[in-house]
Amino acid sequence: MSTKTKIASLIIVAVLCATAAFIWAWQPAIPAINGDGEIRPDPQRISQGQRVVALGDCMICHTSKSGQPYAGGLPLRTPFGTIYTSNITPDPDTGIGHWSLTAFRRAIRHGVSRDGHLLYPAFPYIHYTQMSDTDIEAAYHYLMSRTPVSYIPPDNELLLPLRFRPMLAFWNLLYLRPGERPITSADQQTERGRYLVNSLGHCASCHSALNFIGGEAKPALGGGSVDGWAAPALTALAQGSTPWTQQQLETYLRTGISVQHGAAKGPMRPVTDRLAEASDADVAAIAKYVMSIQLTAASAPPPAASSQQLAPQGAMLFSAACASCHSASAPMHMSAQRPSLALSRSVSGDTPVNLIQTILGGVPWAIPHSAIYMPPFADVLTDEQIASIAQYVRVDIGKQPPWQNLPQQITRARKEMQP
Numbered sequence: 001m002s003t004k005t006k007i008a009s010l011i012i013v014a015v016l017c018a019t020a021a022f023i024w025a026w027q028p029a030i031p032a033i034n035g036d037g038e039i040r041p042d043p044q045r046i047s048q049g050q051r052v053v054a055l056g057d058c059m060i061c062h063t064s065k066s067g068q069p070y071a072g073g074l075p076l077r078t079p080f081g082t083i084y085t086s087n088i089t090p091d092p093d094t095g096i097g098h099w100s101l102t103a104f105r106r107a108i109r110h111g112v113s114r115d116g117h118l119l120y121p122a123f124p125y126i127h128y129t130q131m132s133d134t135d136i137e138a139a140y141h142y143l144m145s146r147t148p149v150s151y152i153p154p155d156n157e158l159l160l161p162l163r164f165r166p167m168l169a170f171w172n173l174l175y176l177r178p179g180e181r182p183i184t185s186a187d188q189q190t191e192r193g194r195y196l197v198n199s200l201g202h203c204a205s206c207h208s209a210l211n212f213i214g215g216e217a218k219p220a221l222g223g224g225s226v227d228g229w230a231a232p233a234l235t236a237l238a239q240g241s242t243p244w245t246q247q248q249l250e251t252y253l254r255t256g257i258s259v260q261h262g263a264a265k266g267p268m269r270p271v272t273d274r275l276a277e278a279s280d281a282d283v284a285a286i287a288k289y290v291m292s293i294q295l296t297a298a299s300a301p302p303p304a305a306s307s308q309q310l311a312p313q314g315a316m317l318f319s320a321a322c323a324s325c326h327s328a329s330a331p332m333h334m335s336a337q338r339p340s341l342a343l344s345r346s347v348s349g350d351t352p353v354n355l356i357q358t359i360l361g362g363v364p365w366a367i368p369h370s371a372i373y374m375p376p377f378a379d380v381l382t383d384e385q386i387a388s389i390a391q392y393v394r395v396d397i398g399k400q401p402p403w404q405n406l407p408q409q410i411t412r413a414r415k416e417m418q419p
C-alpha cells in the first residue's frame with residue numbers, strides 16, 4: 001500500500017469512528033409544548049415538589065449570587081473550566097417553559113437537554129437518575145409553577161475539546177447507570193435514607209474523591225474536596241475521639257450545628273439550610289442510613305513528629321481576634337451552647353484547609369441563624385498571622401500535633417477563594 005492510500009484509509013476509518021460516535025451520542029429533540037394549558041397545576045404535587053427540590057439542592061446551584069431563584073447563571077468552577085447553571089424557571093424562551101414532563105424526566109435520568117444535547121455532569125444527574133418517577137413529576141410541577149424569569153446565563157468557559165458535547169457519551173458509558181435502584185435494606189427508614197443520600201441528596205458529589213476525568217472514585221463517600229474545602233469521609237463519622245451518634249447527625253443536618261461537633265460551614269452550609277425545609281422523617285432517615293455505612297476504625301497512623309516551631313504570637317493574636325467569641329467565658333458560649341473549637345473536625349481533622357477557609361471567609365450571616373456569625377479575616381490578617389493562629393488553635397486548643405506546610409496551604413486557599 002502506498003503512503004497516500006494508507007493516509008486515505010486512516011482518514012476514512014477516523015471519519016467512520018467519528019460518525020459512529022456521533023450517531024451513538026445523538027439524542028432526538030423532544031417536541032416543545034406551548035406552555036399554556038398543557039400543564040395543569042396540581043397543588044398537592046406542587047407542595048410535594050417543594051420538598052423534593054429542597055432535598056435535591058436545585059435552588060443552590062440554579063441561582064446566581066444576585067439573581068432570581070432558579071434562573072441559573074451560577075458559575076461552577078471545575079478543573080476543566082467554568083460551567084454556568086441553566087435557567088430552569090418556566091420562561092418559554094430562556095428557561096424550561098417549553099419542556100414536557102418527558103423531556104424533564106430524560107434530563108434527570110440521562111443528562112440530556114430537551115433539544116437533544118448532552119449535559120455536563122456538573123449537573124449531578126448521575127445521582128438524580130435514581131429518583132423515583134413520583135419525585136421527578138413532583139419536582140416538574142413545582143418548577144413549572146415558579147415565576148418565569150427571562151435570563152440567559154453566560155457562555156461556559158471550557159477547555160477546547162470539552163466544548164464538543166457528544167464526547168460526554170463516553171463519560172456516561174463509564175459513570176451513568178440510569179434509573180432507580182433495587183431495594184437493599186429490609187428496614188424502611190434505612191432504605192428511605194439510602195435513596196435520599198444517593199439520589200436527591202447527591203452527598204457523594206462532594207464527599208467522594210474525583211478522578212482525573214471528574215468521575216467519582218471508589219469507595220463512595222470516602223471523603224473529597226470542593227471549592228477549596230475538604231468534605232470529610234461520611235463513612236468514618238463513628239471514629240475519632242468524639243464519634244458522632246445518629247441523634248447528633250440528625251440535629252446537625254436539620255439545624256446546621258451540632259453542640260458536640262461544630263457548625264456546617266462553606267459548601268455544607270447551604271445543604272443544611274435546605275435540609276431545614278425537608279421533613280423531620282426524611283432527615284432522620286438520612287442520619288440513620290449514614291450511620292449504617294460506618295466503617296470500623298482502622299488503626300490510625302501515629303501522629304508525625306514535627307520540626308516546625310510554634311509561632312509564639314499565635315496565642316496573642318487568638319486572644320485579640322478570636323477569644324471574644326471562642327473562649328470558654330465568651331458571651332457566645334453563654335447565650336447558645338457552642339462547641340469548643342477543640343471538638344471541630346476542622347481543628348482535629350487531617351487537613352487544615354477547612355480551618356483556613358473558616359478564618360479567611362468567616363461564617364456568613366443568615367436568618368434564622370442570626371446568632372451564628374463570624375467575620376471574615378481575609379483582609380484583616382496576613383498569611384503569617386493566620387498560620388500562627390491556626391497552629392495555636394491546633395496545638396494548644398485541639399491538643400493535636402502541629403500541621404505541616406501551613407503557609408503554602410494558606411496561599412493556595414486564598415487563590416481558590418471565590419471572587
Ligand code: HEC
Pocket residue numbers: 052053056057058059060061062076083084085086087088095096104107108112113114118119120121122123124128139
Ligand atoms: C451541583 C449543581 C447543580 C445542582 C444541585 C442541580 N443542578 Fe441542574 N444543572 C446544573 C448545571 C451546571 C447544568 C447545566 C449543564 C450543562 O449546561 O451542560 C444544569 C442543568 C439542568 C437542567 C437542563 C436545563 C437545560 O436547559 O438543558 C435541568 C432540567 C436541571 N438542571 C434541573 C435540576 C433539578 C430539578 C435539580 C434538583 C433536583 C438540579 N438541576 C440541581 C447544576 C446543578
Ligand code: HEC
Pocket residue numbers: 257261262263264318321322323324325326338339341344345346347355358359363371372373374375377389393
Ligand atoms: C464574632 C464572633 C466570632 C469571632 C470574632 C470569631 N469567630 Fe469563629 N466562629 C464564630 C461562630 C458563630 C462560628 C460558627 C460555629 C458556632 O456557632 O459555634 C464560628 C466557627 C468557627 C470555627 C469552626 C468551628 C466549627 O463549628 O466547626 C473555627 C475553626 C473558628 N470559628 C475559628 C475562629 C478563629 C481562629 C477566629 C479568630 C481569627 C475566630 N473564629 C473569630 C464566631 C466568631
Ligand code: HEC
Pocket residue numbers: 197201202203204205206207226229230231232234237249252261263264265266267268269271286290345346354
Ligand atoms: C456541595 C458539597 C456538599 C454536599 C452536596 C454535601 N456536603 Fe456535607 N460537607 C461538605 C463540606 C465541604 C464539609 C466540611 C465543612 C464543614 O464541616 O462545615 C461537609 C461536612 C459534612 C459533615 C460534618 C462532618 C464532620 O466530621 O465534621 C457531615 C455529617 C456531612 N457533611 C453530611 C452530608 C450529607 C449527609 C450530605 C447529603 C445529604 C452532604 N453532607 C452533602 C460539602 C458537601
